[in-house]
Amino acid sequence: MAATDSQPPVGQMSTARLETFADGVFAIAATLLILNVSATAALGSGDLGRQLLHIWPSYVGYGVSFLTIGIMWANHHTLMNQIGRTDRRFVMLTIGLMMFIAFVPFPTRLVAEQIRDNDARAAALAYGITMTGASIFFISVWLYASRGRRLLRADADPRTVRGITRTYLPGTPLYLTATLLAIVSPVTSVVMFAAIAIFYLIESSIFGGSRSDDAPDG
Amino acid sequence: MAATDSQPPVGQMSTARLETFADGVFAIAATLLILNVSATAALGSGDLGRQLLHIWPSYVGYGVSFLTIGIMWANHHTLMNQIGRTDRRFVMLTIGLMMFIAFVPFPTRLVAEQIRDNDARAAALAYGITMTGASIFFISVWLYASRGRRLLRADADPRTVRGITRTYLPGTPLYLTATLLAIVSPVTSVVMFAAIAIFYLIESSIFGGSRSDDAPDG
Amino acid sequence: MAATDSQPPVGQMSTARLETFADGVFAIAATLLILNVSATAALGSGDLGRQLLHIWPSYVGYGVSFLTIGIMWANHHTLMNQIGRTDRRFVMLTIGLMMFIAFVPFPTRLVAEQIRDNDARAAALAYGITMTGASIFFISVWLYASRGRRLLRADADPRTVRGITRTYLPGTPLYLTATLLAIVSPVTSVVMFAAIAIFYLIESSIFGGSRSDDAPDG
Amino acid sequence: MAATDSQPPVGQMSTARLETFADGVFAIAATLLILNVSATAALGSGDLGRQLLHIWPSYVGYGVSFLTIGIMWANHHTLMNQIGRTDRRFVMLTIGLMMFIAFVPFPTRLVAEQIRDNDARAAALAYGITMTGASIFFISVWLYASRGRRLLRADADPRTVRGITRTYLPGTPLYLTATLLAIVSPVTSVVMFAAIAIFYLIESSIFGGSRSDDAPDG
Numbered sequence: 017m018a019a020t021d022s023q024p025p026v027g028q029m030s031t032a033r034l035e036t037f038a039d040g041v042f043a044i045a046a047t048l049l050i051l052n053v054s055a056t057a058a059l060g061s062g063d064l065g066r067q068l069l070h071i072w073p074s075y076v077g078y079g080v081s082f083l084t085i086g087i088m089w090a091n092h093h094t095l096m097n098q099i100g101r102t103d104r105r106f107v108m109l110t111i112g113l114m115m116f117i118a119f120v121p122f123p124t125r126l127v128a129e130q131i132r133d134n135d136a137r138a139a140a141l142a143y144g145i146t147m148t149g150a151s152i153f154f155i156s157v158w159l160y161a162s163r164g165r166r167l168l169r170a171d172a173d174p175r176t177v178r179g180i181t182r183t184y185l186p187g188t189p190l191y192l193t194a195t196l197l198a199i200v201s202p203v204t205s206v207v208m209f210a211a212i213a214i215f216y217l218i219e220s221s222i223f224g225g226s227r228s229d230d231a232p233d234g
Numbered sequence: 235m236a237a238t239d240s241q242p243p244v245g246q247m248s249t250a251r252l253e254t255f256a257d258g259v260f261a262i263a264a265t266l267l268i269l270n271v272s273a274t275a276a277l278g279s280g281d282l283g284r285q286l287l288h289i290w291p292s293y294v295g296y297g298v299s300f301l302t303i304g305i306m307w308a309n310h311h312t313l314m315n316q317i318g319r320t321d322r323r324f325v326m327l328t329i330g331l332m333m334f335i336a337f338v339p340f341p342t343r344l345v346a347e348q349i350r351d352n353d354a355r356a357a358a359l360a361y362g363i364t365m366t367g368a369s370i371f372f373i374s375v376w377l378y379a380s381r382g383r384r385l386l387r388a389d390a391d392p393r394t395v396r397g398i399t400r401t402y403l404p405g406t407p408l409y410l411t412a413t414l415l416a417i418v419s420p421v422t423s424v425v426m427f428a429a430i431a432i433f434y435l436i437e438s439s440i441f442g443g444s445r446s447d448d449a450p451d452g
Numbered sequence: 453m454a455a456t457d458s459q460p461p462v463g464q465m466s467t468a469r470l471e472t473f474a475d476g477v478f479a480i481a482a483t484l485l486i487l488n489v490s491a492t493a494a495l496g497s498g499d500l501g502r503q504l505l506h507i508w509p510s511y512v513g514y515g516v517s518f519l520t521i522g523i524m525w526a527n528h529h530t531l532m533n534q535i536g537r538t539d540r541r542f543v544m545l546t547i548g549l550m551m552f553i554a555f556v557p558f559p560t561r562l563v564a565e566q567i568r569d570n571d572a573r574a575a576a577l578a579y580g581i582t583m584t585g586a587s588i589f590f591i592s593v594w595l596y597a598s599r600g601r602r603l604l605r606a607d608a609d610p611r612t613v614r615g616i617t618r619t620y621l622p623g624t625p626l627y628l629t630a631t632l633l634a635i636v637s638p639v640t641s642v643v644m645f646a647a648i649a650i651f652y653l654i655e656s657s658i659f660g661g662s663r664s665d666d667a668p669d670g
Numbered sequence: 671m672a673a674t675d676s677q678p679p680v681g682q683m684s685t686a687r688l689e690t691f692a693d694g695v696f697a698i699a700a701t702l703l704i705l706n707v708s709a710t711a712a713l714g715s716g717d718l719g720r721q722l723l724h725i726w727p728s729y730v731g732y733g734v735s736f737l738t739i740g741i742m743w744a745n746h747h748t749l750m751n752q753i754g755r756t757d758r759r760f761v762m763l764t765i766g767l768m769m770f771i772a773f774v775p776f777p778t779r780l781v782a783e784q785i786r787d788n789d790a791r792a793a794a795l796a797y798g799i800t801m802t803g804a805s806i807f808f809i810s811v812w813l814y815a816s817r818g819r820r821l822l823r824a825d826a827d828p829r830t831v832r833g834i835t836r837t838y839l840p841g842t843p844l845y846l847t848a849t850l851l852a853i854v855s856p857v858t859s860v861v862m863f864a865a866i867a868i869f870y871l872i873e874s875s876i877f878g879g880s881r882s883d884d885a886p887d888g
Contacts, residue, residue, distance in 0.1 A: 029747050033689060035251060037743060040697030043258030047266065047336040048701065052708075054270075054340050064344070064353030068360060079333065086329035089255060090322070093247050104744070104878025108871060111740035115733065118701040122708050126718070135718035142722060217326060224322025253469060261476030265484065265554040272488075272558050282562070282571030286578060297551065304547035307473060308540070311465050435544060442540025471687060479694030483702065483772040490706075490776050500780070500789035504796060515769065522765035525691060526758070529683050653762060660758025 029102045034110060035093075041114040042089040045121060049078050049085075052125035059129075076210070077128035081120050083213040084147070088117065088154065091184070095158050098177060100169035109157045116150035127206055136202035144195025144205060151187040158184055247320045252328060253311075259332040260307040263339060267296050267303075270343035277347075294428070295346035299338050301431040302365070306335065306372065309402070313376050316395060318387035327375045334368035345424055354420035362413025362423060369405040376402055465538045470546060471529075477550040478525040481557060485514050485521075488561035495565075512646070513564035517556050519649040520583070524553065524590065527620070531594050534613060536605035545593045552586035563642055572638035580631025580641060587623040594620055683756045688764060689747075695768040696743040699775060703732050703739075706779035713783075730864070731782035735774050737867040738801070742771065742808065745838070749812050752831060754823035763811045770804035781860055790856035798849025798859060805841040812838055 053074045060067040092113075099106075123146045126139035161167040162177055190212060198205035271292045278285040310331075317324075341364045344357035379385040380395055408430060416423035489510045496503040528549075535542075559582045562575035597603040598613055626648060634641035707728045714721040746767075753760075777800045780793035815821040816831055844866060852859035 029744065029751075033693065033747055036254065036690065036693045037697050039251065039254045040258055040694055041701050043255050044262055044698055044701040045704075046332070047259050047262040048704070050263075050266070050336055050340050051269070051705070053337075054273075054343060055708075055712075057340070057344070058273075063356075064348060065356035065359075068344075068356055078337070082333045082336065083329065086326075086332070090247065090325050090329070093251055097247075104874040107744050108740075108874050108878065111737065111744070114700070114740070115736045118704055118736065119707075119732070122704050122711070125708060126711070126722075130718060138717075138719035138722055141719075220322040220326050224326065254472065257469065257472045258476060261473050262480055264550070265477050265480040268481075268484070268554055268558050269487070271555075272561060275558070275562070276491075281574075282566060283574035283577075286562075286574055296555070300551045300554070301547065304544075304550070308465065308543050308547070311469050315465075438540040438544050442544065472690065475687065475690045476694060479691050480698055482768070483695050483698040486699075486702070486772055486776050487705070489773075490709075490779060493776070493780070494709075499792075500784060501792035501795075504780075504792055514773070518769045518772065519765065522762075522768070526683065526761050526765070529687055533683075656758040656762045660762065 029107055031096055031099050031102060034102055034107065035096055038092060038096075038110060038114060039089070041118055042085055042092070045118045046082050046085045046089075048121045049081055049124060052121055052128060053078055056125070056129055071128075073131050074128040077124045080210045080213050081124040083217065084209070085117060085120060087213060087216050088150065091154070094180065095161070095184075098169060098172045098180065099161055099167050100172070101167055103167065106157065106161060106167055109153060109160055113150065113153035113157055116146060116153055119146050120150070122146075131202065131206060137198060140198035140202035140205045141195065143209065144191065144198050147209065148188065148191040148195050151191045155184050155188055247325055249314055249317050249320060252320060252325065253314055256310060256314075256328060256332060257307070259336055260303055260310070263336045264300050264303045264307075266339045267299055267342060270339055270346060271296055274343070274347055289346075291349050292346040295342045298428045298431050299342040301435065302427070303335060303338060305431060305434050306368065309372070312398065313379075313402075316387060316390045316398065317379055317385050318390070319385055321385065324375065324379055324385055327371060327378055331368060331371035331375055334364055334371055337364050338368070340364075349421065349424060355416060358416035358420035358423045359413065361427065362409065362416050365427065366406065366409040366413050369409045373402050373406055465543055467532055467535050467538060470538055470543065471532055474528060474532075474546060474550060475525070477554055478521055478528070481554045482518050482521045482525075484557045485517055485560060488557055488564060489514055492561070492565055507564075509567050510564040513560045516646045516649055517560040519653065520645070521553060521556060523649060523652050524586065527590070530616065531597075531620075534605060534608045534616065535597055535603050536608070537603055539603065542593065542597060542603055545589060545596055549586065549589035549593055552582060552589055555582050556586070558582075567638065567642060573634060576634035576638035576641045577631065579645065580627065580634050583645065584624065584627040584631050587627045591620050591624055683761055685750055685753050685756060688756055688761065689750055692746060692750075692764060692768060693743070695772055696739060696746070699772045700736050700739045700743075702775045703735055703778060706775060706782060707732055710779070710783055725782075727785050728782040731778045734864045734867050735778040737871065738863070739771060739774060741867060741870050742804065745808070748834065749815075749838075752823060752826045752834065753815055753821050754826070755821055757821065760811065760815060760821055763807060763814055767804065767807035767811055770800055770807055773800050774804070776800075785856065785860060791852060794852035794856035794859045795849065797863065798845065798852050801863065802842065802845040802849050805845045809838050809842055 053071070056071050056074045057067065060070065123139065123143035127136075127143045130136050130139040158180065162181065165172070165177075168177065191209075194205050194208040194212065197208060271289070274289050274292045275285065278288065341357065341361035345354075345361045348354050348357040376398065380399065383390070383395075386395065409427075412423050412426040412430065415426060489507070492507050492510045493503065496506065559575065559579035563572075563579045566572050566575040594616065598617065601608070601613075604613065627645075630641050630644040630648065633644060707725070710725050710728045711721065714724065777793065777797035781790075781797045784790050784793040812834065816835065819826070819831075822831065845863075848859050848862040848866065851862060
């Protein structure tokens with residue numbers, strides 16, 4: 017929507033249209049998460065009240081995945097805010113990121129349904145691999161665009177650019193750690209994924225007010 | 235889309251992109267409601283005509299939830315109309331609101347399938363908790379933005395701002411009342427949720443014409 | 453997206469945001485149609501090739517409903533093109549229209565699965581009622597906006613406005629006729645719904661080229 | 671979003687709104703692909719880890735179809751970038767293209783579930799017919815718009831226009847070949863569809879960097 021996007025040179029995708037597609041995938045992937053809860057509830061039988069309490073991991077899974085997708089969406093915005101133009105490689109990397117974001121509902125359902133069973137390990141691993149894949153594409157999109165200021169806006173502040181890199185870089189190692197944890201303890205792994213989302217939320221509530229506009233927000 | 239959004243300062247999300255994501259979730263959540271009707275119809279057997287009449291609570295549930303999501307979308311627009319800029323806390327509160335909006339199809343299906351059964355109470359409670367949660371996030375988004383004119387447009391009219399606050403504040407107590415009613419009488423609770431939506435509709439038809447532009451529209 | 457929408461007065465929804473929501477519902481409703489085909493195919497058994505041929509009504513249903521939703525979307529654009537501003541009643545009427553558009557996948561599935569069975573009548577009636585409801589809201593949205601030029605753009609050409617009214621008015625009686633036909637002959641009814649969509653398509657190919665810009669396009 | 675779209679003459683659809691609808695269908699069709707994976711996984715039984723490995727064709731199918739839809743979306747953008755205005759025939763052709771894009775999830779599921787079975791041929795044929803249909807509409811949309819510069823932007827570079835035609839024309843014969851291959855060998859056919867997507871990806875990584883802006887990107 018930035019004024020600079022209004023008439024992209026031939027052969028470039030406007031950042032506006034890239035964002036429309038990306039926002040669509042983020043919004044749909046997040047909203048589809050509710051189908052998991054619905055499907056899990058339909059599996060049960062007996063007293064509905066008890067059943068609705070019994071599937072609490074579905075609500076937690078819904079919350080954690082919705083929040084994680086929401087945070088990635090917010091971060092994607094922060095990133096796109098610095099981008100002045102695109103090229104085909106950038107578009108392809110974004111499609112790769114979207115492929116992992118859209119995948120999230122599947123392992124979310126696996127974790128919600130299996131976390132109390134013997135199959136918790138496979139479910140947590142599937143969740144972790146998806147999240148790690150998403151974070152790898154996320155940092156790739158950013159590093160590709162910011163390396164040598166390749167696709168940055170002419171007026172992108174170097175301090176902000178470095179701040180974003182610093183904020184996003186730990187994502188992949190963090191998610192990879194949580195994923196590997198699943199081999200030892202699926203529950204701990206899943207708790208760590210929830211903790212990452214909640215940590216970001218708390219950090220946003222402390223530093224994300226409108227008075228901290230000078231800080232890089234990631 | 236407002237002209238003031240065209241080039242947000244680094245570290246702020248444009249209100250335009252926030253609205254794209256929010257509109258996406260509102261539209262998807264509302265449209266997914268039809269999957270409930272489809273799934274409920276598939277459960278039945280025997281003569282299709284009779285079956286289609288038998289699942290009338292599914293149509294009512296579809297209508298009430300679609301209308302409620304539609305009204306919240308319209309109100310969200312009225313709210314965003316007053317917002318000049320965003321910060322991370324505002325974005326996080328909006329994601330929280332979206333999390334509840336996207337949840338609506340699940341309890342809608344529960345109510346539609348169970349309202350004539352013994353499990354009506356649990357279903358109505360689930361519906362009520364979701365709606366109350368959505369309304370809590372809704373008023374939080376607004377109070378956070380309007381408190382001390384934190385994120386308001388410079389030209390936001392104080393009278394309109396107070397009018398919006400006055401219109402939105404009763405939402406949570408109303409929904410909470412309807413929710414608690416479910417403990418005593420699930421049917422009365424569900425009727426109250428329908429009545430809230432219909433009341434808003436009627437109020438819009440009377441006061442929402444283009445001649446009442448001077449009145450705050452909520 | 454029209455320049456006149458960029459800063460709507462307080463209390464009005466920009467036509468841009470109304471279109472974003474409407475476009476979302478149109479696109480999602482059309483895309484969800486494929487879930488019907490998938491579900492119907494999953495019901496079958498035996499040789500896949502034969503089964504894929506056997507469910508041909510699902511493809512026809514998919515095509516006709518996708519086309520009908522697509523045409524309504526295109527017409528909705530033509531209509532919105534004449535609108536300069538909105539009010540709450542207009543927004544509520546649009547939500548009503550969306551409620552019927554989003555409903556289309558359900559009766560489409562019923563027709564596709566039942567048209568060769570005894571239950572064809574109920575299925576065709578359900579399809580017809582949905583389409584008639586959509587067309588009633590469609591013409592209501594337009595008549596409300598154009599009556600006395602209530603919400604029209606200042607520069608809306610009276611000849612175009614009358615042309616749109618003339619093109620949209622027959623919609624409801626046509627759909628109602630097709631619906632009532634279902635009581636006598638479900639197959640004829642469904643053929644008529646397909647014929648309406650195909651007629652519009654052919655009419656577009658003949659008169660919808662870029663040389664006929666002076667004709668009202670509806 | 672191009673400045674030239676801001677106020678389309680009466681009777682024309684703005685390219686912006688056409689793109690909003692198209693982007694919606696692209697994004698939803700791609701995101702719905704995950705429901706296939708979820709449904710296929712739900713069919714299995716026994717140890718979850720083994721089952722998740724067993725359904726690997728679902729992941730490949732998800733990846734290939736997501737990538738193909740993503741590439742078509744990127745190409746659609748390149749195409750729309752050259753379009754200055756629309757007419758009704760162009761809109762109808764785009765709706766036809768969308769009808770095939772939205773269909774992709776269904777044959778993707780068939781292929782993923784059947785490629786190791788006797789039914790692989792029918793599944794691969796269904797996939798191929800869908801892809802060939804999409805490519806026929808794609809080239810039709812472009813040829814209709816570019817023939818005699820009918821709908822092109824006044825400033826569209828003839829060299830770029832010819833470059834796009836040259837890049838898109840081989841699409842249909844390629845997809846048709848892959849489809850016919852399914853009769854002889856379903857696996858080879860499916861491998862060819864994957865190869866087409868991967869070829870485009872590699873070509874983008876080599877020629878799609880921001881230094882090759884002068885080359886036509888398709």
